[in-house]
Amino acid sequence: MADTAKDEDYEILSPPTNLRDKVRELTPREARKFDPVKAAEAALARLSPQFGNWMDDETRTLMSAWQAVRSDGLNEETLATLFQATHNIKGQALTLGFPLVGQAAAGFYHLMENIPSPDKLPLELAERYVTAIRAMVMEGAKNDDNKTGVALLNSLNSVTADYLAQFPAKPDES
Numbered sequence: 001m002a003d004t005a006k007d008e009d010y011e012i013l014s015p016p017t018n019l020r021d022k023v024r025e026l027t028p029r030e031a032r033k034f035d036p037v038k039a040a041e042a043a044l045a046r047l048s049p050q051f052g053n054w055m056d057d058e059t060r061t062l063m064s065a066w067q068a069v070r071s072d073g074l075n076e077e078t079l080a081t082l083f084q085a086t087h088n089i090k091g092q093a094l095t096l097g098f099p100l101v102g103q104a105a106a107g108f109y110h111l112m113e114n115i116p117s118p119d120k121l122p123l124e125l126a127e128r129y130v131t132a133i134r135a136m137v138m139e140g141a142k143n144d145d146n147k148t149g150v151a152l153l154n155s156l157n158s159v160t161a162d163y164l165a166q167f168p169a170k171p172d173e174s
Helices: 028-033 036-072 076-092 099-114 123-139 147-164
Strands: none
Touching: 036 076, 036 123, 076 099, 076 123, 099 123, 099 147, 123 147
């Protein structure tokens, strides 16, 4: 049986405030009328004017990560930073109203996830993804209505599939 941690090896942290003190409980009548989906949609509507700014911020982070690759070279650290920036865009783009950008980020993420090592990342293709994501955000190419954005995305996905075809598929990690 494994030894347990000694008292001096850990510290128990207690939250400074009770969150229940910060919220008002609904009366039974209010609770019957409360629609959490409607409340969430209203909150999103209030926040939506900021979505473009948030997407711009995420794009700047991606551009900064790409600049680090260009100036410091491609290594585990710069690839990890680029990967994280792409992952963030992939995860947030749909919520922020940029599904086409999310698809481009997903393609770039797929490329980075499936190369056997950092030195196998084709820098020209990576740069195309970064500039495509930046252009889509700047131009407001949010969905499939933007034919130029769709054509660009299809082209990137095709080149990515062709490139990755040369490497054996990674075994399932499930």
